[in-house]
Amino acid sequence: MRDIGCKARREILYGIIKPNSGIQFSEALPGDPKSIFYLADQAGLEGIVSKRADSPYRSGPTSNWLKTKSFIIDEFELLRVEREPGKAAFALLAEPGTRKYVGSAFVSVNREMRERLWKRVQEHAGPPPKDMPKRPATQWVKPGNQSPREALARRRRP
Structure with a gap:
């Protein structure tokens, strides 16, 4: 077959x-x-x-x-970034200012931009929200306007 x-x-x-x-x-x-x-x-x-x-x-x-994927480009607040060796970084995204989850995205940018983003995430590191299990290679970001925001692509959700 x-x-x-x-x-x-x-x-x-x-x-x-x-x-x-x-x-x-x-x-x-x-x-x-x-x-x-x-x-x-x-x-x-x-x-x-x-x-x-x-x-x-x-x-x-x-x-x-x-x-061929459909994408939109917009600005989102980062909730969390997962980063494991040999894999693309994975970000959970929220509506800016509300922390309302809107989706996730693989962080597929060049090495320089990825390192810059990771540095900003570490500068604003925070604990996981209540009742969230700890995950290896995951960095949560503190809530608030000081959290890093980047223009990222995310998959459209039906």
Whole structure:
């Protein structure tokens, strides 16, 4: 089944997946990719996955499948940053001034910017909020206007 093209695999899977089985079969959307992405973005979806119709299934990264995410850019207050060796830093974000959680983001900036951000986070380090478990490699940020704020991208939430 792995060597069959995407279109033929979809036809086989469509015949196997039972309605109301808990597995959702996504419909193929033929057409202009820019128009499809625009509609997905306007609907508040995370993004789209584009696949070459004749591409065989391969695990891992491939140029035959392309994931295009919707993002917005805005300014958020940092609640917490997780930083583990070999992994991208991960930030929990809040609405500025309210500390209301709005989402999370991987901090995917260059090394200089990442180090600058980490230094600012450490300068404003604080304890975790009440009833929050301590997590390794996590730095919480004190509440208030003195907390570091950065323009960060976050995934749209439907």
